[in-house]
Amino acid sequence: MNQDFSPHFQKLELFRDLTPSDLNKFLSESREESFETERVIFKEGAEPDRFYVVLEGQVEIWKDFGTPYADILAIHGPGACFGEMSLIDDLPRSATVKTATPVRLLSLEKPRFRQIITENPSIALLIMRTVSKMVRVSNDAFQVGLRQKNLMLETAYEDLKRVQADRIRDERLSTLGKFASLIIHDLRNPISIVMGYGEMLALPSQSPERTAVMVQKLLLQVEKLNRMVGELLDYSRGNIRLSLSPLSLGDLFAKLADQYLSQLKAKKVELRIDNQVIEPLLVDQERLMRVFSNLIDNALKAMRRGGVLGLKSFRQGGDVIVHVSDTGEGMPEEVVKNLFEPFFSASSSGGTGLGMVVVANVIEAHQGTVNVSSVPGEGTTIELKLPLHRHSLV
Numbered sequence: 001m002n003q004d005f006s007p008h009f010q011k012l013e014l015f016r017d018l019t020p021s022d023l024n025k026f027l028s029e030s031r032e033e034s035f036e037t038e039r040v041i042f043k044e045g046a047e048p049d050r051f052y053v054v055l056e057g058q059v060e061i062w063k064d065f066g067t068p069y070a071d072i073l074a075i076h077g078p079g080a081c082f083g084e085m086s087l088i089d090d091l092p093r094s095a096t097v098k099t100a101t102p103v104r105l106l107s108l109e110k111p112r113f114r115q116i117i118t119e120n121p122s123i124a125l126l127i128m129r130t131v132s133k134m135v136r137v138s139n140d141a142f143q144v145g146l147r148q149k150n151l152m153l154e155t156a157y158e159d160l161k162r163v164q165a166d167r168i169r170d171e172r173l174s175t176l177g178k179f180a181s182l183i184i185h186d187l188r189n190p191i192s193i194v195m196g197y198g199e200m201l202a203l204p205s206q207s208p209e210r211t212a213v214m215v216q217k218l219l220l221q222v223e224k225l226n227r228m229v230g231e232l233l234d235y236s237r238g239n240i241r242l243s244l245s246p247l248s249l250g251d252l253f254a255k256l257a258d259q260y261l262s263q264l265k266a267k268k269v270e271l272r273i274d275n276q277v278i279e280p281l282l283v284d285q286e287r288l289m290r291v292f293s294n295l296i297d298n299a300l301k302a303m304r305r306g307g308v309l310g311l312k313s314f315r316q317g318g319d320v321i322v323h324v325s326d327t328g329e330g331m332p333e334e335v336v337k338n339l340f341e342p343f344f345s346a347s348s349s350g351g352t353g354l355g356m357v358v359v360a361n362v363i364e365a366h367q368g369t370v371n372v373s374s375v376p377g378e379g380t381t382i383e384l385k386l387p388l389h390r391h392s393l394v
Contacts, residue, residue, distance in 0.1 A: 022122050029112040033105045040065075041097045041105075048086030048093060051113045054078050057103030065096035075100060087113050190221040197221070216262075240287065240365040246280035247288065249313050249322070256292055256311070260300075268306035276314040279388060287362045294355040295324040295382050302328025302380060319368075320388050325381040331374040339372060 032055070035041060041052065044065060054076050061074040061082065073095060076082060086093050087110050108116070117124035197218040201211060253273045264271055292311075299309050307327035314321055331339070339356045359382075363370050367387055374380040 019122070022120055025120060026108070026116060027106075029116060030106045030108045033107050035099045035103050035105065037099055037101055039099045041099065042083065042093055044093055044096045046093045048083065048090070049110050050083060051081065051087055051108045051110070052083045052097075053081045053106040055104040055106055058100040059097050059103060060100045062096045062098065065098070084113070190225045193221045194218055194225070220262075240284075240361055242284040242287070242365055244282050245285055247283050247285050248280050249277050249320070250275050252285075252289070252292065253311050253313075255289070256296065259293075260296055263300060264309070267300055267303060269300060269303055270306075270308045272308060272310045272312075274310070274312040276312075277320050281320060281386060281388065283366060283386070284362070287365075291359050291362050291384070292324065294359055298355060299324065299326035299328060299380070302326050302330070304329070307379075315388070316385075318388055320386045322384040322386070323381055324384070325379060327379040330376040330378050330380055332376050336372050336374055340370075 030053075041059065042049075044063070056078055058075055058077050059080075059082065060072055061076065063071045063073055082097055083093075197214045201214055201218075253275055257271055257273065260271070263269075296309065303309070303326055308325075310323065310325040312323040312325070340360050342354060342357050360370050363384055363386065369385045371383040371385075372380065373383070
C-alpha cells in the first residue's frame with residue numbers, strides 16, 4: 001500500500017499500540033481487498049495463504065460450514081484479525097470464514113507475514129495478544145454455548161422422563177385393563193361350572209355314584225381355579241420364592257396320570273410315560289405341579305381328535321431333561337416366538353395367557369431352562385432342563 005493510511009489504521013484495536021514505523025512496515029507489505037455479503041473468503045481444510053485484518057464490516061467464523069452440523073463460532077468486526085493460526089502452525093484452515101456484510105479487508109501473504117513477525121517483535125507480540133484474546137473469547141463463547149446446550153439437554157431429559165412416565169402409566173393401565181378382562185373372562189367359566197354342580201348336589205334324590213362323579217368334577221374345577229389364581233399371583237409379584245423339598249419324578253408322573261385320567265379318556269388321548277430318572281429332585285413341588293399341569297392342558301387343547309401325550313425324563317450330565325410332547329396341531333414359528341409373552345394365547349379355548357410365562361418363570365427360578373420345538377400339523381415338544389442337585393437354592 002503506497003498511500004499513508006497510518007492515522008486511520010492506528011484507530012483500530014489491532015494497530016493501536018504499534019509505533020508509526022512498525023505500522024508502516026506492516027502496511028507496506030499488505031493489500032486491501034473488498035468482498036460483498038455472503039462471500040466465502042476461505043474454506044475449512046484449505047491450505048493457508050494469507051493473513052487478514054477487518055477494516056470495515058463483519059465476517060463470520062464457521063465450523064463444519066455447509067453440513068447439517070454447521071456451527072458459528074464467532075463474528076469479527078473492524079480491527080479483528082483472522083487466518084493467522086494456520087500461517088503460524090502451517091496446518092490447513094480449521095474453519096470457514098464468510099462475510100456477514102460487505103467488508104474491506106487488509107491481507108498479507110504467508111511469506112511476508114512470517115518475515116514481518118520474525119523481524120518485528122512488536123508486531124509478533126501484537127498478533128500473539130490478538131490470538132490469545134480470540135482464544136479467550138472463543139472459549140467463553142464455547143462455555144456459554146455448552147452451558148446453554150446442557151440446559152437444553154436437561155430440559156429435554158426432564159421432558160423425556162415425563163413422557164416416559166406417562167407412557168409407563170398408560171402401559172400399566174392398559175395391562176391392568178387387559179389383566180382384569182382376562183381374569184373376569186377366564187374365572188367366570190369354572191365358577192359357573194362350580195355353581196352348576198353345587199346346585200345339582202343340592203337337589204334331593206341324587207344317587208351316591210352320581211354324587212361322587214359331580215363332586216370329582218367340581219373339585220377339578222376348583223383345582224383349575226386355584227391354579228389360575230396362583231398364576232396371577234406369581235405374575236403380579238414379579239418374582240418367585242421357592243419352597244424346596246425332594247420330589248420323585250415317578251411319583252409326579254403317576255399323580256399327573258391319575259389327575260388327568262378322565263380327561264385323557266374323554267379326548268381319546270394315550271398317555272405314554274418314560275421315566276429314566278430315579279434320583280429325587282430338589283424342587284418346589286406345588287409350582288412344578290402347576291408347570292406340568294399347564295403343559296398338559298396346552299397339549300390336550302392341541303389334540304382335538306385324540307393323539308399321544310408323552311412324558312419322558314432322562315439324565316444329561318448334572319441335569320435332568322423332561323420332555324412333554326404331543327401329536328397335536330403344532331404351532332407356526334410366529335406363535336412360538338410369542339409363546340412366553342404375557343397374555344398371549346393362540347388357543348380359542350380360553351386361559352389367562354400366562355400359562356407359558358408361569359412355566360418359564362418357575363423353571364428359571366429353579367435355575368433351569370425351557371425350550372420349545374413345534375411343527376405345524378405334527379405336534380409340539382416342550383423341553384425342561386432342571387438341575388439334579390442345586391444346594392444354592394436352599
